[in-house]
Amino acid sequence: MTKSTRLVQNLILLVFALYALVPVYLVFLAAIRSEADLFSGPLTLSWPINFANFGRIWSEAGFATYFMNSVITAVSVTVLVVLTAPLAGFAFAKMNFRGREVLFGLFLAGLVVPAPSVIVALYGNLQAIGLIDNRIGVILPQAALLMPFSVFMMRTVMQDVPDELIEAAVMDGAGLFKIYLTIVVPVVKPGLMSLGLITFLFAWQEYLLPLVVFQTESLKPLTVGAASLQGRYGVDYGGIAAAGLIAFAPLVVLFLAMQRSFVRGLTAGAVK
């Protein structure tokens, strides 16, 4: 490779690294600055770090509650998906049954369904069964909307389980559910981990469902809280920045800590 090619390549890598990071850095900077020097002063970190914005947002603006709500919803959705989708993935990957192709096609079509296009009917249904302004009314539809991707990914993961393992257990007379729990699950644990992480990420980021389902302030998650803050706290930029940081920092940390598992999940859904 010539020197100039290498230089151009490094430049490309750098420009895109800045594109990715500068906005994140800016919000971090705004969150730890005091109101007075928010828009003055250089774009370097000031010392000591000022946590006043976080304190104000956390206690006064209700972000402690929003945060807990995000945790509750995202964890519930994740548990629900991880308990159900792998069972379906196992059936599609390793079992022969009538209607297999049709049912799988049904899930496949769901991969592209836009949430806003079902909301018109979903909203009325949730109202009819009393789930508007109720956590369950977000958790169940959210898990359902993530189901096609999850089942699709789990089918891919389950296909890698050696048939001999399962056949040997069947010979021994073990029931299918027992085989699933004692033989399949241990083998696909990394895949389940990836599924859990990705589901958690998507559930935490969800905005539309909680926006339309929750009316009570004490039920709303971080995404809805942060968006409404823009209206309520119009000029408290330090506060809004701190709120934004609270809304995404857990995801960034989780991703950096579990990068390998995330990437495995993202590519498992894609490549095959």
Added chain:
Amino acid sequence: MLTTRSAYLFLAPSLALYVLFVGLPILQVFGFSFFDWDNGIAGDFIGLANYGRLLADGVFWTALWHNAIWVVLTLAFPLLAGLVIAAILAERNASVVRWLGAIYFIPRTIPLVVAGIIWGWIYNPIFGLLNFGLEAVGLGGLAGAWLAQDNTALLSLNVVGAWTFFGFCVIIYLAAIQSIDPSLYEAASIDGASWWRKFRDLTVPLLRGSTLFLGLYAAIEAMRFFDLVWVTTQGGPGYATEVLTTHIYKTFFLVGDFGYAATLSVVLLIIVLSISAGAFALLRKP
């Protein structure tokens, strides 16, 4: 392969959730679209009258046009960037790949609501970093109210969309490049092929499958994105950033026209399903 009816028991939980909260609403939306609605109560069966309204609804066509622009921009910019970056990274050592891969992907982990807020500040005409930077390099004449002007609002939002998406493209392309037989590149190097030659004649054709996948993904997301527009411009100024999903949302929650909102939803569903059917046909072809 086990032939067994227990398969249905394994499918039951996810299928039940999916049918109740996705499948059923889709059928209902389809049904809703044939009725005249008043205050959330179904009135007369009016056949295709709601669909006839589409023709005269200028906002619908504007929104559709914006979605189409968004599809093209997303296919052009983040996909290409992802491909080039992945091809460069493929020849770098593992720790560089790991670090840069993580950095590029970080925006994807940020909820679009928050991304919209952050970039709203960058684009702010009074204190935004973009105008500040342009003035600093002597291009102050280009400065503007990026999200508040008809001619820049959609494009400015697309830069935010690309920001959250290109890292995903890098990761998908990188995984695919790493599964290409390295001897192909070695052979090309021995023949004296330049980096660009190898990129054009080996990498790009061999990654066709990933390009189709990402293309499909990008096109679907471009048709169904909502959060980013809703928290920044709500479709404005005027209708400058109106897209199908915001048009549905407003028609349903603000106007309360259930029948027409359902009709728009059906149109959106038909579009995304057609796009994916087309892409699958392409994927099947060797």
